[in-house]
Amino acid sequence: MIHSLMRKRNALLTTAVLSALSLPAYAADADADSLQVKTDPIVVTASRTEQLLRESPASAEVITRKDIDRMGAENLAQALRLAVGIDIRENGMVGNQSAIRGLSTNQTLILIDGRRIRTEDTSQTANYYELQRINMDDVDRIEVVRGAASSLYGADALGGVINIIRKTPKQDSVSVLTDWTTRQKDGGIRVERKKRGKWALSSSFKMTDIHERGTNAASNMYGDKYFFNIDGRMELTKNKRVDVFLDYLRENLYMKDSATQGTDYNHDRISTGVTLSGEDKRGSYDLRAYYTYFNKDQNTRNRLTSALSSFDVMKFNSYILDGKRSVQLGDNHLVTFGGEYRVEDMESTRIQGAGTLVREGTTNHLGDSTMKYAALYLQDEWCISPKWLLIPSVRWDYNDTFGTEVTGKLGTTYQLSKNTRIKANVGTAYRAPTASELYFDWQHTPNAAMVVHIHGNPNLQPEKALNFDLGIEAERGKHFGKLTYFHNKVDDLININTTLTPVPFPTFHMLANGVYENVSSATMQGIEAELRRPLGAGFSLRGTYTYLDARDDTTGKRLEGRARHTASLQLSYENPKNGIDAILWNDWTSGYRYSEQVGRASVSRDANLSLMNFVIRKKFSDRFSAYLGIDNIFDKSSNALASDGRIWRTGVRMTF
Template structure:
């Protein structure tokens, strides 16, 4: 950590308070009892404490570095140790165990991250704080914006549950997933991981993956270089083993990113990053397969600056993303381009009546879409055609202040102003209170308003897309969906209240959340036009109110020095469209994750996990309407082991879905069947 970092000093000073006194007290008691501690042992203990301290620091909840206990939001962190325990088919599987989070199922077995009963479109995905928007090139059959970074390059994943529009604007109504990559190293280090997931039957496709990361100095103390990449291939699932429901058709993925970090002084850092990636869907066509091969290519470039000044720390990023979706049989490209400039200043703590942690910032963003497959089509309702190109500009200013009234009570208040050239101005306020009842128990409660802007297709009157049912709303499918330039943003009022407990060994929390949405965008209640062949035209409109509420919790039990037991659950009391009484998303009523890790030796660990998913619903179409299809409860058991042979080689192996569980349903729900995995990592 560099000298002069005010936020880091503030964090370390505060952490050195009650927690520091407890650690010192325990060590003094041990010494009085006659425990002999050598200097090396003390040094190792101090390193362990420092590691714990670093792992506790997050940036997503407040826009600056702070501990999880101090963060003004419900936030969970998935660290390197969590990612290394077992093999996952994709990154969504790793996030799935966080309370309040569920992996939704879409067409062709694709997935998305849903939070607190809202759909995946309400979750904002970030990589190092930069928005990922490759999904704008596709309407269906896309695995989401999570899998553009290999596990080897990930430092941690921060998951914020609840609206974060004050800091991040549109699309953060449900929550934020921020993938934090590893920082540049002052010595050459790297890793290479080879992994194979081998299912017990053809019901699930095989997966092979090769990923790597490297970082080190080019010019000592001045320029460093980092790079990471991944090549993976998953074979298609066989629908014959799954009652011929839609299943994943197979993928081939590739990504490569390089970063130069320049540090002209201890207080100034400049980063230049370039990346290119490709996700290819359905590359292994089976006989009679009607789904064509498609690929999404994503190119990114960013220039960033971090500066430590006398008044605080500034962060500025200029960012570009180009994503192209190509369908092999038609040769039609859908291209999305995004340009963004954001900057923020986190001021050092200010003493004005109380202690203030103030952050101010702004953002400008230009989004462009060239979609000849869906935009500019002949609209039968209006009798017009249009351009396949659409774009909009948006700008924002925000400020947030965390006020510490005393050592135990604080309030965070924030306000964001967004300007959108098509729907005008919008304000997003939030307040969050934290009160430490004791040294171990804290009360947390907050309220926030959030919004989700209509996307470029929804705002375009000449967006015309065929839907087989899901997009047709109450009129049923098939239908033609058309856009509406008069749409308003979706808005929400959200509230949460909870208790957390943390004595450095036992950790737990219980939170009640409530979301009330207005102006939900959906297809019209009645068809605007029915063609002679029966095809219905429906326009996107703002009519719905929706609500979700529930309870989420977590508990870590220190069974033994070598045995840890972590648990989490989510219970959805309600998640429905109040106009139609249909569910908002395909989320289970109750989900439970329980995991035990035993470490008999420093270099050897065993992990067993249990996941329960209660009754849930998904939409299936009938000739005239949409109905809710119940999905029966089911459970998944998995086991794994990790062995570090030496400082340079480690292995992990195990079985996912040990008992080959599958939900009983006729809709698009399908879990990966029993799968054996083996992974080897080489580091230097």
Template sequence: MRKIWITALLLSATPVTAWAQQAQSVDDDHAPATDDALASAATDIVVTASGQRQRLIDVPASVSVITAEQLAVRPVRDLTDILDRSEGVTLNRAGNQRTIQIRGLPSNYTLFLIDGKRVNAGNAAFRGNNFDSNWVPVEAITRVEVVRGPLSSLYGTDAIGGVVNVITKPVGDAWHGTLAADSTVQQDHASGNYDKLGGYVSGPLLPGTLGIKLYGGHNVREADAPTRNAAGATLAGFDRVEETFADGTLVWTPDRRNSVSLNYGYNRLLHGDTPLTRRSAALTYEGTFDWGHGQLRAYGNRIRNLAGNVSGRVQPNRASDGQVDGRLTVPVAALRQTFTAGGEYRDQALYDPAHLTGMPGVPGGSMRPSTRVGQWALFGEDEIRIVDRLRLTLGDRYDRHEHFGGRHSPRAYLVWHPVDRVTLKGGWARAFRAPTLLQNAPNWGSVSCGSATAGCYIIGSTALQPETSTSYEASARFDGTGMSAGVTLFRNELRNQISIVNRTRDPQLARAYPNFVGILPDGRPIFRYENLARVRTQGVESSLRADVTRRLEVTANYSYLDAVNRSSDPALPVAYTPAHSANLSANWQAGNAFGWFATANYVGRQYLNVSPNPRYTVTRDGYATVDTSVSYRFPRLTLRAGLLNLFDVRQDRLTSIDYNEDGRRAFVSAAARF
């Protein structure tokens, strides 16, 4: 093992050069009239948080941008490995499933997008879904945009907590590509090693008219060995995860103003005993006109869960999600405004013969093993340039849901540059989240309470109401030469959160629960989903970037989060929401070839299980981990090596709801470019 550490310290690689798309300058009509110093201080172009392309300092939202260079400096099994290094983002790792939380809200409140297209495996994997962050290999990503806070005014029901948009590399004017391989070896042989192989290629088929981009990959993370807790109970380790990706896009550009793209993708993930496959297709038209810009597209996903959602049983299902949407953005210089208007239609369907046939043993249950729901929406946004340095964005979206009627999601946001290099922002938004296809289906049901035969049974409910939220935020940002810093205050009130926490396997105790339905013929109590929780999250997010020298860059962020479930008296904390989290990174380029990178991550004290009875409350103290790597870049090859969790800070699970933090491990990687 000593040879592994020596090799890791001696081998080297530069932060891998990515074929990142260079954002074009914003049109003069869209840019604020600020001086060159301010304009050059924040040149990142953001496409997710408004109806138009905007510079990061002008966008009406709190946004973090993760670049391809940041993704490349250390091994990334999936996006959760890098997303939790952003301010305002933490991980929920119940039962060793890693899912992201934005401002304390679980992952099912975050909308995942790939190139602006929705991805959601929740209907097929309803017992916890950590698949949505796994669909794209790192080698194909040019950047990831993370919107912290609700964006339902543009994206609707799933964006009540935030949006993560994975933006893949564009089709190039010349052929180029990357082939990369990573291998990570655990010092503790009981923990699983992992390996990655990924590639990306792009180029013209007919120069200036037809181009193609292809990416794919194969990743394996071996399972951990079982462990024993302090009481001597055996606990399972992290499941084996195997991922395979393949995706291709044809882009036809008959002229400089119009483009048509056709995309098809296939993904297969095997997480423990649960294999999921996803097939996706999309057809997109984009056009630039004398009066504005437009987009029209149709896309869909079909996800098959070949094992089902109950351990030890094979109960396959399949879910589909199709959408047609379009938008127009029109700047009107005479009115100093930019208008965006659009609409969409979405259809979701699920075929699940194991869970959509009514309650077992109960006469009169529905025998139709499928369900579906449709909804349409219209949205609009108006950016008003009040004066050169002050913009007001007003937006609203009207969603018409098949089961819940119409809902509005308005927002208002101010962006002000009072002086050069300083940006002040503030906004208010209302958002809603409809019950999922399963939660609202009266003929859907599943086993629960820890047993498939002697526990309890949960069912959907037509009495559910959509969840709603009201949020506020205010921020200040400074962008100077070689340094930028920002701080954001936020508060979010979530009402009518849908819950199934009220349940028990005891038939006598069950009758006192407000969502108790009845008793199955085999004696198990039945409970329905209910609107219960009122959750408040508030806190502070801060970030800093500084060029200490011409070759040394340091970045840091710190987040304070106060997440409280106010449904009971007294109020209870929310699990997996550490009050304090922080990250510190240093990137040093000694020359054109050699580089060094180090990062430290702190996760504060958190609750792993919360109960009104203190006997069942589980907490974990705060801890910090450090990663470091070195790199060397040849003309066509980049080599990297390093140590993750350098000081071997172990966090082994004590209960089945807990999680493991991998100990010290070494990695080596190589990336060839052409």
């Protein structure tokens, strides 16, 4: 069933082929009584070219716009809740994890239309906030690729890739959207203008108001967020175009650190760029340049006197130039090659430096760092036969601090029969330490009884990983099943080693002293399973299960912050005639390893949790729909798993 690759022999990646790949593929099942319709989504992140999901060797999943609307997802975390093998639970203080197959959140690469997002760069904060920083009104689909992808995307892709694909204007429309939950409320507007002359444009604005929650809540940060975006496409010729974009994010947030102090979080992020892309007789090409400025300004004050006790300033600048070219070589080879040049500047009161910064009589040190990256990569899609696809890739990366690194990957899909196939991948990956991990120097007093001091380590070594997976998947009519074994071995895993020391003078408090270090070796392996089947009368059932064994190879102990078993059972209903769809699902987490402080000792424990959720949506017309949802129906709580009760959700979508 590798029909799309065989079509590439004649006109691969021309406009006609790209249009054809977007349409449903019709195929007859030898054992079926009637013709079945299959609508395979396109995967962009699994390889640097477009492929049908069923044919891509990578272990990938696509969350469509229909899935997003059915979930009533007002943020990326909610949209990813039903994805296989990804942990998006809330962080202990703020934000969400985005950990794939037991790897850490900072080992997942998050992209928007293939562009890197400039985010915080410590292992405790990287990507934690990003699942709440995406305006879902702009999203067309989300592509999740599990497994190492460094050979194509470089550092940060040890665990996998999440690529958010945004909408392109298809008609003249104005959409008004509003959501309300027991945690926040949202209001937004999106304007699309289809192509007139050479230009097509879209723009959106959204405001989010996060409610204040109790002091025992999993996340107690509250305040406002503002999103603004404008996208434009100019057709230069029939097969050549220029895309431009401008994104702006503003966060005005506050968190009560203790009974006597609180912190203001004022964040701004501006991203802008331009892309030239097109197709010719040989294949396709694109060249892109983009820039991101990210400013974090945080002030901790006495809640009674408003006196400033400490502050932090962090300014990030990223300059990125990348490009790629795909060329058809012979009948069975599509070769893609490209490169990237990236400069990341950071000026911060949280890293070592000789400078000083004074604010309201309070003095803080100020450090700066610049890191430069360059890369070249090469990939070949080799259609050995109509049943066998092989994709080797290799990437050379340069970091001005750590030198060069070469990573590679080999993926294959083999069709056992018309509706059954084997997929396998083996590859290497790496992640270089960030400026914060190398040069961190930050002291914070979250409350009167605790002082936290975190130190960077300039002797850190890059994380390196060997990853492989082997899976089999099959469909029969509308039934589908998939089983995958995965194995990740990471050397020099970067971690914070924290020690607690009692300090009696001048007042008794605990000093938490954290130092970044390399863990010599860790192994994360497990099994992913997925089953889907129709039940009739508009009902369908989907079940997913992941088993994970994550251990420190030196001590043999299980790694914390990971669950041994996660499972989900999802009952869906769809009635297009009445415009109603609904989903009832239950998520199980078992054997979640965490540590608990007992006196001066840290004790490892396992947590378990079962949560039932429900969403129903009514589509009154093509221009008006509404939904109602309940997360955690039975109001269950768990400190270890950051669950603190029931959430009601409702929203309305109107298009004019």
